[in-house]
Amino acid sequence: MTTRISHWIDGRDTAGTSGRTGPVYNPATGEQSGEVDFASAAEVDAAVTSAKQAAAEWRQSSLSKRAAVLFAFRELLHQHTDEIAKVITSEHGKVLSDAAGEVARGLENVEFATGVPQLLKGDFSEQASTGIDVYSIRQPLGVVAGITPFNFPAMVPLWMCANAIACGNAFVLKPSEKDPSASLVLARLWKEAGLPDGVFTVVQGDKEAVDALLDHEDIAAISFVGSTPIARSIYERGTANGKRVQALGGAKNHALVLPDADIDMAADSIVGAAYGAAGERCMALSVTVAVGDVGDKLVDAVAARLPKLKVGSGADPDTDMGPLITQQHRDKVAGYIAQGADAGAAVVVDGREAEVPSDGFFLGTTLLDHVKPEMTVYTDEIFGPVLSVVRVETYEEGLELINSNPFANGTAIFTRDGGAARQFQFDVHVGMVGINVPIPVPVAYYSFGGWKASLFGDTHMYGPEGVNFYTRGKVVTSRWPDPATSSIDLGFPRTR
Template identity: 45%
Template structure:
């Protein structure tokens, strides 16, 4: 279904009420495939953040006291509604982000999987116990919600990333404020509508749209206990430093520069399509994109790999996500397209060989860009070290696996790394030495399932507890550890009762 002709109204949702944005400035929301304005995002101020916090604070005591099984039942209803509206959510992702229907469907599915995980909150909130840690003394721990928490989401996964935190946070008993990307606010609004339909009480979930002022209002507000963020490295660092300076618990998922290491024994017929999907899926606008191809082996083996990857990339069908045959979809904004072009120019200036050039838009309208391959990139080049976030694949040539590991580990980022090989020994050698938090073996997008943490390291993550999995539950809860004993004998507090038969009645 093509939903790209519709215009949407974007509103804040505070204390159970949708609010018009009269008096607020706004930013246009584009359909990346056409460049048409489809909505306007209100740019909220600290005042809107403060009202959302007060509404969430008011709702917190009652929601935190709601039995966890009742909260889980609401999440089951929410999950059912997400399934019923699956295609609608998929089309919204395609409309506001631009990705194709297959990728958009995958995003919605991965978000729903986090809801499924959070439906197990009665088990996930179980504490720990040890009896008789000393004579007559028991030790137990209990998990409690933090209070008001917030999430700041990026543009590239407008449905999935809000669902990374939303079900876990509210399932654990917190009240929640979502700041969607000002570029892609539509999915977040629809999620709010479905939560209302599922029966979520007023104030438990709030949306504050906006940009810099809203973000800083969240980071500096004393009523917010924890902030989860996903975005670029500079902003992640700002979020982490500012949030922590204001006494908050912060998880900030940042940028990436992920290597895909291809060994000489890789099964190229299977590996190459996987490499193409990783590098060019969602136009390269994802933090798990394989943006550096590290070719291991002889010059002849490297030439063969580059030739096959180039042939596959050059054959990609560039087009809007709502056309079934499209394989390379548009970038999010024209300004971002210009930024990606500038990196291709830079790579050429640095000495890389442009073996496939996508700088000339392959079709009119929208923010399209063709697939690009920069060959013979070296570790000193910026295109080897900096996140481009577009359909650009840099090829680095090395002789050995150890050289590939050394190149990869020199990156300040540590989000993900993949290896293509049939050698178990090579995989083990690589796994033990590589500095990345998510690893793929013949898998180009090493995305963990919802019950595992999204585990970036180094400059790809600021914080201690990652998003999703048990880390996500720990992030949104606090432990209380209790040690107890009792001095009285049972008979002292529960004296014997003379029953009638004992009294001879």
């Protein structure tokens, strides 16, 4: 029996009327678990109309009321973490601890947004000219939308909606059609927290719904996380329609391992970062750049750890790595492994030969050595449990390799040398840098985003840049009549 997964409009579950739906699977079994409604352009318009009405009232709410709703929502997220994690695992496949960790990182953004009274404080200049004061304020945009990926169905929406709502906007979410149910759990928790109906909306769907949001005249801004080709398309279409757009694209994250690195620490870190969530993370390490003679030791250390990883259902607490999101994606990743082998890469560990459950969309861990920059396993974002090792002779050669890559989301360096680490953070052309930290996702009071083909637009996600993205500045210049010339009795001596 499959579950019907609907929209959330005006504070309630709303069945689709387009007649179009899509299947939702449990990746651990390969069985269809749900049927999600796909919104038509008319349904998107109705949802945005509801959100627009709600935004007009929500922007008038006091900062203290908004903060109170955010605090209540934060508590509910904390209380329901296990429930949300189970929903994520059932549709995405990641292990429960990963899913709970996703919720925890989303919670950080809600906690940041609870500080909205401080975050929206403006500046004031008294007596900028004689009798004239000047001050700045930030005001909400109105209705904003988020288009989010399958790999983080709770965290990425929370990156967006927490700040957007705290700033006084109404938020319309279009989640991935592959794992849409987590969005509805968030919607119910927002309502329970006291958020007025219509301020948080979910429209399920595919490209038709996305295009309708991009073209809708009442959507002021679009936030997106996904692949680079789609990010580019959304940025171009959204900005052509006069909208603000922040579009985060793909990644090919490198770890530079210097000869003096702690091999055990580096190997542990790289394995977790490369194969966690089956590599379906935009911050996953997919390339290790081994400098000098560290290559053999590092490859041996990584290879020795892979047989210890249990691949299976994410619902099993003993599982280390779950399935991939779909059969098609599993086959695509397996095809990349074959291409790498055919191109001359050394297949140290072959995930296609791993003992994995026969049902579901499973693939074992893969380790490729002696990968060359012209191979597709290096050039393409694989988004799977495949780690490529590229060998270079010097730090300078490794740095040039990283800086010449069109993706520039995250990177890391493993070394005991503080001077080398500081030089790397200065030299590298990447938006997020880890020093002996394999997945350098910033905490919520900084902002997330890469450079080059990993980001379209000039605004990073969440944190201070998120607050700026979801508001617009206004400067007020004021002058009042001189009290000394006023005919009104002020009840106290006049001063000049």
